[in-house]
């Protein structure tokens with residue numbers, strides 16, 4: 001059972017050209033990295049998959065769960081690209097609030113928020129107002145919020161942006177420690193980020209899938225003259241034929 005987008009079209013405003021047109025995608029198992037240049041449609045794809053925005057046509061589902069249903073909301077977690085700090089909420093309250101929005105009862109949301117903050121090593125900031133956190137700390141609050149309700153699909157929009165190297169390591173360990181049946185789709189501009197851990201790579205350009213397959217099949221695009229350690233970058237550049245990560 002997986003997350004499936006079938007023939008989805010979405011545009012920001014009636015007169016705008018669709019960002020995604022008749023777009024179909026089935027999220028593979030394990031960890032999938034979503035790559036693509038600025039404006040390719042990665043955030044839009046993640047938002048549509050999370051049912052945060054609704055396609056004009058087509059459908060989004062997770063097994064028998066239709067996007068928008070309460071069960072779908074519980075099963076699918078989304079971490080936005082920008083975590084908006086709220087002066088009235090501490091880190092723990094923020095994470096618990098997301099848990100509550102996802103259908104947890106207040107008690108569970110409160111206790112699981114503590115545990116989720118522990119996982120991102122932010123226990124010492126649990127009672128700090130979110131407006132007083134650094135950019136990297138806020139992203140970790142975002143990761144904790146995505147983890148709090150034990151979702152079966154995690155949709156993460158540039159989760160590692162702004163994280164220091166130690167926190168990236170912690171994040172990798174979190175991914176490695178997820179239950180085997182949890183599927184993750186995460187966007188990143190750091191092409192080498194998680195290239196070793198990822199099971200699959202999907203590359204978007206201008207709303208189209210340029211490549212979607214195993215990490216091995218992605219790395220097979222690496223030109224022969226690319227130095228060691230830069231294979232992922234080489235494969236990405238070769239696939240795009242141009243362009244920056």
Ligand SMILES: Nc1ncnc2c1ncn2[C@@H]1O[C@H](COP(=O)(O)OP(=O)(O)OP(=O)(O)O)[C@@H](O)[C@H]1O
Nearest residue numbers: 012013019036037038039040041042043044045081
């Ligand atoms: N709220 C919005 N209103 C209007 N247009 C938007 C909005 N959000 C995104 N777009 C447009 O939709 C297209 C895809 O944007 P999207 O954010 O999905 O790309 P992305 O691949 O995530 O980019 P980035 O790597 O810069 O985060 C872009 O052309 C962008 O200008």
